[in-house]
Amino acid sequence: MPMSPSPTQGAPLRQTTFRALLDALAAQGRAHPPLVAVPSTASIKDALAVLAKHHILSVPVVSPRAASTSGAGIAAAGRQYICLLSVVDLLGAVVGASTAKSGRPRTPWGSRSPADRAAALAQPVDLAMPLDNAREAYRVWERDIDDTLDDTLRSGFAKAVHRALLTSVADGPTAPAKLVTQSDIVRYVIAHPDSVTPGAVDLDKTVADLALGQLPKDRTLVTISPDVTALDAFQTMWNAGVQAVPIVDADGALVAAMSAAALRGLTAANVDALDLPVLEFLKAQNQGQLPAVATCTPTTPLRDVITAIVQGALHRVYLTTADDASGKRKCLGVITLTDLIRLFVA
């Protein structure tokens, strides 16, 4: 397997190849395990079980016709990759509220009997493949492993594409496909800070200096109250097209957060846990403890934000005010991996 010829230190991020990125991460001890996949004939229940078992947020769907020449999807090592479905896509296909304006609308999940719920989960996974081109899973972001990161960063990761599938012409048709995620970019940047434009991305600048976590004027932060069920929280995420939603009390103080990661352990066996109040649900998924939410304040330096994200394997940090007298923090916004990558390529 050819190694990248030049050292990665000093190469600008945009001109770094995927191969160099993955090699650097492997050197840091952060190599990805081989990709698992589910055939498109598998059920949604099976796909959720795969996510829970491997502790991953998304899974590629492959064609059951292994090496077809004119099949749909991206060919790599004898498989045809059709789609990358996240836990949100899978649940949304069965649990998500029907947004049907036309055709037969779906019965709300909350009013379905256990038998109906089991039947819904037994449907094939290709039902979760969105046909709405606004959804990320509509198409696979695919690049060759020897391409540079440039357009993937600017047109993909900076625009809320979370993961990219890598194939290789140079390594031949038996080379397995690889996945690169936004998290990988951030891990690389914190280890090679000179890969991002110095001056534009000063890691010692604060969140406020860089205007991170601030929403544009025409958008408001999507939040939910602690009184709703996990199902309602999920519906909010599904309808807004977001991967997580902060739970804020009546005063706007951040209590907890519901995210795709919290849904990761859901399988057919425990999907009824969604009927619980959202805080109970989060405790149940976390051994009885409400999971702490990573936060930062406007005066936090960028370096600390990125370090927290990399060390905690997080996907976002909530921007809050400093603790007030009662130890509460008001939720002001959210800094996501997309926001960080947008900063890196600005």
Add this chain to the structure above:
Amino acid sequence: MLDLDACISRLLQRQLLAEVVVRDVCAKLKEALLKESNIQHISTPVTVVGDVHGQFYDVLEIFKIGGHCPDTNYLFLGDYVDRGYYSVETISLLACLKLRYPNRIWLLRGNHESRAVTQTYGFYTECMRKYNSANVWRYFTDMFDFLTLSVVIDNVIFCVHGGLSPSLHTLDQIRVIDRFKEIPHDGPMADLVWSDPDNAISDFGISPRGAGYTFGVNVVEKFLYLNDCRHILRAHQLCMEGYQVLFDDLVTTVWSAPNYCYRCGNMASILEISPAIDRFFNVFGAAPDTDRETPSTAGGGAGDPASTPDYFL
């Protein structure tokens, strides 16, 4: 001798044409389409229809609400086949209507009017299942090579299936393309049927589809200015509301397949353009289930309209 009226009445009752009839229709249609330029100039009043993707009952719905051909002039923006259960009936009907009323209905080529795409997204499979041979698929895909690429309505509205190309600045450049072939993987002809507008950019960008480009407002303004047009009308992208108006009313997407793939729950629309170039979006939902027959042996599924084949794009 081909009796087109008889063919049309058969098709309106969702009966298939015999293979030899399909062969003759396609052969004659190719001769007629040969005379069309890559840019056909047509006049209002005309009703513009976006992607229909083999949703035959919804095409019947379109004729019900928009008026039947030839009483209403129609422009279809492409993507007649794939995904729906009745691609064969849909394209057969439109081909016969075009042959019967060549100046009342206009058919553009979409990215699905291609051999490669139809082999993957259902049309080829459907032809094999309904005719037990690949001949009908061959007749239709050979005919697709002759479909025109764009239309200009009243010299001001440029209509194409996908969008613009960085290689094509003027209408004259479009006129000289050799379109009588399979859609290439790249180049101006591919761009016209694959590109998408993008609010977030101002020039051309990389398309996540892997073919064509994304294009922004600067590109649109320049194209319209250079070619003395006022608006771009296209299809190619699902719109939940049936249509979408972009770039401060310079580009419109029309989508005419309601409840796309029988599960998206979206509305659809047809755009009625009057002689004064007034635009009316006639929005409609899926034909009621009582008016629709689901196939007893859908490919792969058990006839359940909610089950879909294992492909997408």
